[in-house]
Amino acid sequence: MTDARRKHVPRLHVDRTLTIGDTVALGAEQAHHLGAVLRLRSGADLVLFNGHGGEYPARLSTLNRKSAQALVLEHRQPRRESPLAVTLAQAVARGDRMDFAVAKAVELGVAAIQPLFTERGQIKLTGERLDRKQRHWQAVARSAAEQSGREILPVVHAPCRLDDWLADAAGERRLMLDPRAPGGPVEGATTPTSVSLLIGPESGFSDQELVAARASGFEGVRLGPRILRTETAGPAALAALQTRWGDFG
Structure with a gap:
């Protein structure tokens, strides 16, 4: 075929x-x-x-x-998955902004997505509404995986509070977008195989959240001189990471 x-x-x-x-x-x-x-x-x-x-x-x-x-009819392995496993920890955004962030992250090779509730985020979801949103975002991820040729279906985890997620955050490199950071991630001695990428809400992280993230090992980085919207920041950062450490080279 x-x-x-x-x-x-x-x-x-x-x-x-x-x-x-x-x-x-x-x-x-x-x-x-x-x-x-x-x-x-x-x-x-x-x-x-x-x-x-x-x-x-x-x-x-x-x-x-x-x-x-x-x-x-047959089984084949086209090997379209990136060697870099990125978990996108994305602050929950309003309306279709979250759908956009999820879909584009899947197209760009994300391994998993963790929606987060943050101090300045204005989205409040509980109970059945929360369950419906998670199922909806997983369906968005599935559609993007079908369209983009993914072999692995990224999981959209149940939304949680930022401080709860930070307690268990993993990744060989831990990066958060911060427009006040001096620049991009510093090259390490080795190429990481896993990254946790933290993206804030429309109003940004609070000072307390920035302190907590740094205490959990997250480096503040920025992508150029312009401030990106929350739904743009994740895909832009993923493309940069895939270029540096993934399969865009």
């Missing part, structure tokens, strides 16, 4: 084990998208992936308004 991106073959995420020769049942929403939106028919080519590595060229065996099935 020719490369899916050149042929515009649809890529679909399926949450199950995939094996060559299996017939995979697709959901009603996926069936509607394939038939009503893309106007495909039985026999059309697909690419399936389950988010655990590699992808599976397949062929639609049946398709109707409410269901579809696809036959798995």
Whole structure:
């Protein structure tokens, strides 16, 4: 099969084990998208992936308004995942700004996304509303992974308070965007394989939050002389990190 991106073959995420020769049942929403939106028919080519590595060229065996099935034909490993595992810790933003930040981070190779509640953030979510938002952001990540050729589906973790996350933050390098910082990250003796990247809300981190982040090992960095919006900062920083330590070189 020719490369899916050149042929515009649809890529679909399926949450199950995939094996060559299996017939995979697709959901009603996926069936509607394939038939009503893309106007495909039985026999059309697909690419399936389950988010655990590699992808599976397949062929639609049946398709109707409410269901579809696809036959798995082969397994391949195009190796599109970055060697740099970045966790984006993103302050929750209003409206579609958070959707934008999540989608672009996935396209740029992020490994995981941690939404954060901060002192100056104006988003208050609890209970079922919080659960719905997390599911929505995960769906945004899934759609971006399908479109961008990802083999791994990044997890959008349950939102939490910044101070709670800082207590368990990992990463060989820990970076936070700070427009008052003197410059970009200083080159270390070795290239890191993991980075935690901390992005503040529209109004920035409070002084107390900056002190707490530095106490947890985060270096303040800035990207040029301009102040970036919160939904722009994460993708811009990810692109810079992929250029320096990832797979943009």
